[in-house]
Amino acid sequence: xxxxxxxxxxxxxxxxxxxxxxxxxxxxxxxxxxxxxxxxxxxxxxxxxxxxxxxxxxxxxxxxxxxxxxxxxxxxxxxxxxxxxxxxxxxxxxxxxxxxxxxxxxxxxxxxxxxxxxxxxxxxxxxxxxxxxxxxxxxxxxxxxxxxxxxxxxxxxxxxxxxxxxxxxxxxxxxxxxxxxxxxxxxxxxxxxxxxxxxxxxxxxxxxxxxxxxxxxxxxxxxxxxxxxxxxxxxxxxxxxxxxxxxxxxxxxxxxxxxxxxxxxxxxxxxxxxxxxxxxx
Numbered sequence: 001x002x003x004x005x006x007x008x009x010x011x012x013x014x015x016x017x018x019x020x021x022x023x024x025x026x027x028x029x030x031x032x033x034x035x036x037x038x039x040x041x042x043x044x045x046x047x048x049x050x051x052x053x054x055x056x057x058x059x060x061x062x063x064x065x066x067x068x069x070x071x072x073x074x075x076x077x078x079x080x081x082x083x084x085x086x087x088x089x090x091x092x093x094x095x096x097x098x099x100x101x102x103x104x105x106x107x108x109x110x111x112x113x114x115x116x117x118x119x120x121x122x123x124x125x126x127x128x129x130x131x132x133x134x135x136x137x138x139x140x141x142x143x144x145x146x147x148x149x150x151x152x153x154x155x156x157x158x159x160x161x162x163x164x165x166x167x168x169x170x171x172x173x174x175x176x177x178x179x180x181x182x183x184x185x186x187x188x189x190x191x192x193x194x195x196x197x198x199x200x201x202x203x204x205x206x207x208x209x210x211x212x213x214x215x216x217x218x219x220x221x222x223x224x225x226x227x228x229x230x231x232x233x234x235x236x237x238x239x240x241x242x243x244x245x246x247x248x249x250x251x252x253x254x255x256x257x258x259x260x261x262x263x264x265x266x267x268x269x270x271x272x273x274x275x276x277x278x279x280x281x
Contacts, residue, residue, distance in 0.1 A: 074110040075099065084117045088136050091115075094145040094272060098152075101279045103246040107160045123147050126154045145275075146211060146266035153210035154203065161240070169240055170206065176232050178202040192229040194220065195262040205233075211265045213237045215275065218251035219258050250278060 077092070079085045085092070095113065098104055112130040119135030124147055126132070131151050136144055161169040177188050182201045193199050198208035212220045213234065224231040238245060252270040262268060 075108065076112045078112060078114045080114065080116045080118070084115060087117070088115060091136050091141055091144055094141065094276060095148055097276050097279045098145070098149065103242060103244070104152075107156055107241070109159065111155060124151050126151050129155070129159065131155065140269075142270055142272045143266060145272060146215060146268070146270070149214050150207045150211045150266050153207040156210070156241070157203065157206055172240070173206055173209075173233065173236050174202045176229055176236075177205060188229070190261065191223075191227045194223070194230070194233075195265050197264045208265045209233050210237065214247055215270050216251060216253050216265070216268065217247050217249060219253060221249070222258055252278070 077085075077095075092115070099108065099111075110129050114130060114132040115136055116132060116134045117136070119138060122134065123139065124131065124133045131148070133144070133147065133151075139147065157170050177184055177192060178201075179185055181203070184199070190196075190199070193205060193208075194212040195208045198205040209220075220230075220234055224234040238248065242248070252272075252275040254269045254271055
């Protein structure tokens with residue numbers, strides 16, 4: 001009888017262990033699945049007309065979550081055609097300066113950047129650790145740099161903010177405004193987003209907000225004081241990505257006027273010269 005009881009207890013313990021630890025042991029394959037799902041919703045085109053105007057706080061609990069930091073071990077620049085590198089040297093410099101900044105390079109482990117001379121139906125694409133930019137010379141240098149920072153956020157989202165057993169660090173941002181990938185929480189309004197493009201889906205909300213935080217921080221902060229939800233998004237970057245308050249209170253905008261609405265953050269003109277000077281620090 002005693003052996004039967006021990007067997008039953010052992011079986012129950014084993015079953016519960018499998019249930020709670022299955023995500024831990026199989027997190028890699030599940031993580032890859034999540035990435036493929038997310039990549040499907042990373043929309044490089046901004047030809048959007050559908051806005052579902054429909055937050056909730058991240059919560060007051062203090063999460064003790066370690067963010068994995070690694071230096072870049074594989075950073076590749078690829079050019080199509082091969083001699084295109086010599087045509088776009090002035091465009092490439094801001095990319096390298098940004099990636100070599102100490103607060104940025106610590107968030108990279110493997111990234112490939114492709115510069116395509118030919119235009120495409122979109123300005124960029126990102127998938128499988130690879131960022132592809134098209135028709136570089138058809139963009140202003142500042143716009144190209146903004147596009148890159150926006151796209152770099154998608155990289156951070158997928159490959160730096162790790163998926164742990166019971167949590168996904170990106171979800172702390174997503175749940176501020178989103179019920180699901182493309183459905184906002186019903187009480188959202190335009191003032192709770194940094195741009196119109198940010199309202200297309202939760203991934204673009206994240207990328208546009210990241211770009212705004214990096215390039216137009218004072219503008220972002222001023223607007224966040226008028227929206228509790230925007231304030232949560234602003235504070236998210238300090239809490240999980242820039243804990244030493246990098247980029248906070250900086251402003252590289254060319255125009256001091258804060259507009260109520262921006263269609264696309266990557267189209268806002270900024271002083272590339274001042275930005276590059278800051279990155280040297």
